[in-house]
Amino acid sequence: MALAHLRRRPGKALIVLAGLAVAAAIVVSLLDMALTMGEELSRELEGRGARVLISPVKQDWTLSYSGLTLGSASFQAQELPVWALDRARETHPEVAPKLLHVTTGPDGEAVLAVGVDWSEERRLRTHWSLEGRYPEAAGEVLLGSELASQWDVRQGATIRLFGRAYEVAGVLDETGLEEDGVVLMSLTELQDRAGRPGSVTFIEASAPGPAAGKAQGELKDRLAAALPGTEVTLVRDVEEARLGLLDRIRSLIPLTAVLAVAAGSFLVAAQQYAMARERTREVGLLRAFGYREGHIMAVLLTEVLAVACAAAVLGWSAGTALAGALLPLLDPASGALGLRLDPTVFAAVLAGSAAVGLTAAYWPVRRAARTDPASALRML
């Protein structure tokens, strides 16, 4: 009976359906984005482990790589002391030295080349994925996804840097970070081509594993003590910026949920009060046929429940799609994970929508169920 009424006389129920669905969609999209970002950040932080950056004391940075902001014209003059790498290795075995050098790209534009020790780098960047393979020879490079797209090259292509040809061994999948816009190549090759033999711009030290967060402080202190005259910092700025965004999204969820519940409740209650007025005769008729108050409430609340459940399904679908569309714009690294189809979120939205609908409808429905049948049927 309840479903027959909705099917043939949807009327105001459609407004309630739309209102609840929009409210659910907003909550779901925020929840999805927060969960996806949280998951991606945990994965990334876990993959990177504790990272400590050892750099020259004074810098004039304007480009950035790996949490270090750098790249002005004066930047290439900044280097670590020659003993720094050996001292760092003595203090902590897992260190990845890097040379940053601004060079000229194939189209004459400035491009940041990063020289790395591939074995150390691969140990540090366990979260990287790429199309192709890591470079094995001096004449091979790895391109960031954005740069590869800008130059319109893929794995196996040849590019010209420093006046010679390099083969693109692989292209990094989009990370949403600075890696997307750089050329990565062998450290010694870059040192030779840049005319900076033995130079290292900075060193990253890592202690991967679940205890990484706790280990960060200790590692930083040990390296700072062993490397006087250098700047030893925890590399968290990138993660912190993303964690900040995540926190902002998370902080919106309770407020949005409260607003969604309030708006949904108002819509349902208003529609049910209107229903109680419009369906007086119908309720009186049912009472005349022997329907108890409980029977009538069950019929009317079933209608509300059906609308609330349909709204939850629509809202969840729309919210999931919305999160899928917004996340790549807000946080490309998390956006790259794609649509999140979380049964727990679906169950929560379904239960929430049903609870809002039934709670808001309870009093108006109870009032309707108590309609005096004689007056409703004009038998006075």
Place this chain on the structure above:
Amino acid sequence: MALIEAVDVRKEYPSGDGPVAALRGVSLTLDTGELLAVVGPSGSGKSTLLGILGGLNPPTAGSVTVDGIDVYSLGQDRLADFRNEYVGFVFQEFQLLPYLTVLQNVMLPLAVTDIPPRRQVEMAEKALEGVGLVGKARRLPGQLSGGEQERVAIARAIVNEPPLILADEPTGALDSATGERIMELFAGLHGRGRSVVMVTHNPDNLRYATRVLTMKDGAVQ
């Protein structure tokens, strides 16, 4: 054997000028199998009496006993059960739910019983067969003529085989030929042992009644 015994039934409604008496001490007895026609001018209390006999409208004073049950001593839920089990209503203007099919309308009184759904359908189809509408079970009320809608209302009133049928102006919205056919249906119900109380304005309907009760100003004449 008396099915209904109403004793000194009074009904007053509050108004700005003090209570207004709709019934002034009506007493009546209805035997099983009787077809009682209640006639009288508008405002004489006919429909009020019908509502009180059917357990819809508690009297201000007096008592109503149906099949030995003191109707208004029952609590709300038991009173609802009483209406479902003992009374079949046929209202003015049919009162069919427009969004339900003919079959679903007829099944309405059965939906709150313990009868299995399949049996409910069989009972509704049998009731429709009794009023000659078995072929229109899947239609909506709006697709039927006035006479057909009235027959659906009668099928709904008899579907759970209550001993008492209360009909309020059952032919009021029908032309005379259709009204005649409807009255024959009521005569058939009464012929099969059901008790019928029918409020009517139409003098042609009185020839089907076993007894006529005339009311005026809330009292039996």
